[in-house]
Amino acid sequence: MSRSNGPRCGYVAIVGRPNVGKSTLLNALVGQKISIVSAKPHTTRHRILGVLNEGENQAVFVDTPGHAGRSKRALHRLMARAIHHAIDDCDLVLILIEAHGARPQDLKLFELLAERDARAIVVVNKIDKLRGRSRLLPLLAELERHPFVAFVPVSAKTGENLGQLKAAILEHLPHGPALFPKDIATDRNTEFRAAETIREKLLGQLHQEIPYGLTVEVEHLGRIEDDRWLMHALIWLERDSHKPIVIGRDGRVLKRVGHEARIELSRLLGARVHLELWVKVREHWSDNERELRRLGFDSP
Ligand SMILES: Nc1nc2c(ncn2[C@@H]2O[C@H](COP(=O)(O)OP(=O)(O)OP(=O)(O)O)[C@@H](O)[C@H]2O)c(=O)[nH]1
Numbered sequence: 531m532s533r534s535n536g537p538r539c540g541y542v543a544i545v546g547r548p549n550v551g552k553s554t555l556l557n558a559l560v561g562q563k564i565s566i567v568s569a570k571p572h573t574t575r576h577r578i579l580g581v582l583n584e585g586e587n588q589a590v591f592v593d594t595p596g597h598a599g600r601s602k603r604a605l606h607r608l609m610a611r612a613i614h615h616a617i618d619d620c621d622l623v624l625i626l627i628e629a630h631g632a633r634p635q636d637l638k639l640f641e642l643l644a645e646r647d648a649r650a651i652v653v654v655n656k657i658d659k660l661r662g663r664s665r666l667l668p669l670l671a672e673l674e675r676h677p678f679v680a681f682v683p684v685s686a687k688t689g690e691n692l693g694q695l696k697a698a699i700l701e702h703l704p705h706g707p708a709l710f711p712k713d714i715a716t717d718r719n720t721e722f723r724a725a726e727t728i729r730e731k732l733l734g735q736l737h738q739e740i741p742y743g744l745t746v747e748v749e750h751l752g753r754i755e756d757d758r759w760l761m762h763a764l765i766w767l768e769r770d771s772h773k774p775i776v777i778g779r780d781g782r783v784l785k786r787v788g789h790e791a792r793i794e795l796s797r798l799l800g801a802r803v804h805l806e807l808w809v810k811v812r813e814h815w816s817d818n819e820r821e822l823r824r825l826g827f828d829s830p
C-alpha cells in the first residue's frame with residue numbers, strides 16, 4: 531500500500547476565545563469526558579490531548595485555554611504560550627467561533643493563524659442557539675474572505691453535524707501511522723483528571739472572581755480495597771477571605787462539591803471513592819512561575 535492512500539493521522543489544535551465550547555467539542559469528538567467544561571470563561575488552563583480513532587485513522591486533538599489577549603499574570607502568560615505551541619506543533623487547527631458571529635477577539639485569532647500559516651477549519655459552534663439557520667449565511671459569507679480550508683457549523687452540545695466535522699478533519703490530516711495505541715484516550719494521568727473534575731464542580735458552585743484564584747492539587751490517591759479508592763485533595767485559594775465562601779455555611783458548598791465530584795470520580799476510576807477535601811491558602815500562587823510548576827502547570 532502506498533503512503534499516499536494509507537491511514538491518516540495528525541495533531542489537531544482546538545483554539546478560540548474563552549467559553550466558545552472548545553472543551554465541549556473535544557469531549558464530543560472523542561466520545562468521553564476528557565476536558566472539564568463550565569459556563570465561566572477561562573475554565574481550561576492546560577494543553578490537554580484527546581484521541582479519536584476512526585477505523586485506521588487517528589486525530590489527536592489538543593484542547594487549549596481560551597485566547598484572551600495580553601495579560602500580566604504568570605498563569606495567563608502560560609496559557610497564551612500553550613495556545614501558540616499548539617498552533618505551531620499541530621497539523622491542523624480548528625478555530626471555534628460562536629454562531630452569533632465573529633467578535634474582535636475572534637478576528638485577532640484569525641490574524642494569528644494567518645501569520646503562522648496554519649491550516650485551519652472554522653467551526654461555527656452553538657448552532658442550537660440560533661433561531662433559523664438562514665442567520666448563518668452572512669457569517670459564512672464573511673468567513674469566505676479568510677483562507678480557511680473548510681467551514682463547518684456544529685453544535686458540540688447536541689452533537690449536530692459532528693459527523694461532517696470529523697470527515698473534514700480526517701480529509702485534511704497527513705498520511706501516516708497512528709501515534710497513540712487505540713486504548714489511550716488522553717495524555718493526562720488520573721491525578722490530573724481528578725483534580726480537574728473537582729475544579730469543575732467548584733466552578734459550578736462559585737461565583738465572582740474566586741474561581742480564577744483557585745486551583746486543586748491531588749495530594750494522595752490510593753486503592754484501599756479492590757473496588758475502593760482514597761483520595762485527598764487540596765483546594766488552593768489566594769486569599770483567606772475566600773475560605774468561608776468556598777466552604778459555605780456549615781460546610782454546605784464544599785459538601786456539594788464533594789458529592790458531585792465523587793460521582794464523577796467513581797465513574798473515572800471504575801470504583802467507589804472516598805474523597806477528602808481540604809481548603810488552603812497560598813497567596814499569589816497564580817503569579818509565581820515556580821509555584822505554578824509545582825502545581826503541575828506546563829513549563830514556560
Ligand atoms: N447551547 C450550547 N452551549 C454550548 C455548546 N458548546 C458549549 N456550550 C456551553 O458553553 C459553555 C462553555 O463551554 P466550554 O466547553 O467550557 O468552553 P471553552 O471554549 O472550553 O472555554 P474555556 O476553557 O474557558 O476557554 C458551557 O456552558 C457549555 O455547556 C453548544 O454547542 N451549544
Ligand SMILES: [Mg+2]
Pocket residue numbers: 552553554565566567573574594595596
Ligand atoms: Mg475549555
